[in-house]
Amino acid sequence: xxxxxxxxxxxxxxxxxxxxxxxxxxxxxxxxxxxxxxxxxxxxxxxxxxxxxxxxxxxxxxxxxxxxxxxxxxxxxxxxxxxxxxxxxxxxxxxxxxxxxxxxxxxxxxxxxxxxxxxxxxx
Numbered sequence: 001x002x003x004x005x006x007x008x009x010x011x012x013x014x015x016x017x018x019x020x021x022x023x024x025x026x027x028x029x030x031x032x033x034x035x036x037x038x039x040x041x042x043x044x045x046x047x048x049x050x051x052x053x054x055x056x057x058x059x060x061x062x063x064x065x066x067x068x069x070x071x072x073x074x075x076x077x078x079x080x081x082x083x084x085x086x087x088x089x090x091x092x093x094x095x096x097x098x099x100x101x102x103x104x105x106x107x108x109x110x111x112x113x114x115x116x117x118x119x120x121x122x123x
Contacts, residue, residue: 002027002112004096009117016086018119022079022096030074035059035105036081037113038092048094049081050102059102064090086121094119 008020020036022029035050049070050059058070069082079096097113099105 002032002098004098004112004114006094006096006114006117009094009119011120011122012086013123014086014088014121016121017082017084018086020081020083020094020096020117020119022081022114023077027077029077029079030072032098033100033102033105034079034096034098035070035102036079036094036096037105037108037110038090038094038119039116040092043092045108046092047106047108050099050105051079052102057102059106061106083119086119088121090119091121092119093117 002024004024006022012018033053036048037045038048039045051070067085071080093116095113095116097110099110
């Protein structure tokens with residue numbers, strides 16, 4: 001099982017930006033299909049984005065398209081999530097997760113996930 005560690009969360013005003021990172025000590029992330037999901041208090045897990053290991057195709061849920069960008073920094077063995085134009089409804093704990101496929105990840109069918117980092121969007 002891949003051990004995943006997220007960082008970069010915080011408090012930001014509506015319209016602001018944050019960049020989240022995910023690392024995996026001892027594992028090479030470029031070989032994994034990987035992405036992000038979030039969970040707000042009292043709500044179900046919601047997959048947000050995914051990047052495939054085969055061709056680095058990216059996928060997003062409709063509510064974040066055009067605002068969020070998922071990418072890999074293979075030199076740093078890091079998964080990134082750049083979040084712009086943040087809204088209060090983006091407030092949640094954000095987790096990175098691996099999956100067999102991006103279609104699986106977007107159905108929240110994860111194989112591994114980290115403990116998450118809190119993102120709060122509030123004025």
